[in-house]
Amino acid sequence: MSTQTAQNTQIRMKRHPKGMVTPEDFEITKSDLPELKDGEALVRNQYLSLDPYMRPRMDPIRSYAEPLKPGELMPGGTVGEVIDSRDPLLPKGTLVAAGLGWQTYGVINKTTARVLDPAMGVPSAALGVLGMTGVTAHYGLLELAKPKAGETVVVTAASGAVGGVVGQIAKLKGCRVVGIAGGAEKCRYVVEELGFDVCVDYRAPDFEEQLAAATPNYVDVLFENVGGPILDAVLNRIADHARIALCGNVSQYNAKEPYGVKGLRHLLMHRVTAYAFVIADHREYWPKALADLSVWLKEGKIKFKEDVAEDLLNAPDAFIRMLTGKNFGKQLVKVG
Template identity: 55%
Template sequence: MSDKNMQVLFANRPKGWVQESDFKIVESEIPQPKEGQVLVKNSYLSLDPYMRGRMSAGKSYAAPMEIGDVMVGGTVGVVVESKNEQFKPGDVVLGYFGWQKYGLSNGKGLLKVPADKIPLSAFLGVLGMPGITAWIGLNMIGEPKPGETVVVSAASGAVGSVVGQLAKAKGCRAVGIAGGKAKCDYVVNELGFDACVDYKAGNLDQDLKQAAPNGIDIDFENVGGEILDTVLTQLNAYARIPLCGFVSQYNVTEPYQLRNFGAFLASRVKLQGFIVGEHMNLWPQAQQELTQLYTSGKLKYRESVAEGLENAPKAFIGMLKGENFGKQLVKIADR
């Protein structure tokens, strides 16, 4: 091969907002597979909020990245060379090769996907980790019942958009919280939510009461901060909160202090954080249901796609600021 392996490395541990200078783009030789290994050329890279946490040195559910590491991230690509009998050139695979053009694997954790009728990018979004995150959090922790009200923050994003559609399929009232009229219009008119509150409009408390007049039974939490604080005051008794993320807090130097903490006791709330990678036994069931909804036209999604791996840092920063619409991806190469 005359090609090179472009990589985006973690160059500096940020304090506050991530900067493009926190990354370093390098080129290296394409790795050659040894016995039992496969070489994959990545087509798309998934950009997700959890990556910001891996850039920090604080205690978390996963070890922080070290300076000089290839940035972590999920990928979908094509096997170009194989010395592993389980894979052959041309196989489309989901992997975790990070921010680079080529990846080498012994096959562990590599998943073949049926990409003949489904766009590759969907396996990093609605049918991949974000979609499965939505499915696990809502079903396993939220335990939705027909007639209940489900609120989800970051409702137009990769996870939130799926949560609301799954809630509707379960017979629930789905209420989104998103930033800006365009995103709220999309959530209601295209995704089929019952209502969406624009938190940027400056009237979150009253708008949420109007959108959820019977109170909130499930809060699928992606944002935290003031949005979570407001939701807490409107929870019904025995409400459930699947805690997926705190995207509003990932770049702050002074964390938001909850004022309405007493609601957890007053409403007898079940609050549970979860990590989708710790529930791999549920992935096949989740993926099967999501695929059925997708192929029947009942599961819709939108993508923001940055062209070229060199633009990944800028796209990542934009995603953390809410500039993307739907699932944020980077197109690395054609299939």
């Protein structure tokens, strides 16, 4: 199909969700492809990244980014191929990572896209371990929490895209690493494939007892992705002068009545430092992190898992699966 006859399929937020996201909160639209200006290139998206941060963007509340308005395109990281160009630095066939959102085509320029080197790994990795996911893990753990060899690092959502990378980096730094994940299969993967020392199933009836047994010397570093009762369970095990990298709160994103933090007193009693961060604030850090991550990936010191949904039209269902913990690994959509 030529670009003259192709149409762009887009998925937009139809309305602000009330609690858990539903398919009815999205709408599908089609439009003609835009005409390029000098310095621009047209990209046919191959992969779309689905990430938890998208859910709070759908709520009409004050945050680090403007909330979505009904009818706006759902945001998201993408990998695709340049199929038309008016910039010699972005010739046809160039693979790029960009933030083109939930659509089949998008327009970039040299400041809004990252040209990918195929030698660094499969293109989809630029949305995971060699993209925002990996950089988030690297920055939150090494720049903020600064674990020392021999310390105990706990990672929530340990089988997820960020958590899996965090734990592997912590092992590279000589730490004892305890993962928390949902279900026996995910826990086996975290230990047997990713190399964590132990993984505790938060669904187990004796979860808190298992967590205590896994952290006999308490928790020096917590990389927090989940929030809610799981966070409170870890705070019960927190060590003096511990550090927390507060990356996500996914268990609360769809809650009609937020759980909050009931163990806040532990932060004071144990003189804990908590760092809340969003990696979008630290673009200058990306080259440093990607340099490390690409080497570790090539050397086989870091592994990753992808959960790929087929077809852009299945993005809403895949998004809901991710938010309810039914995905396994980095959630992607193969656009078409």
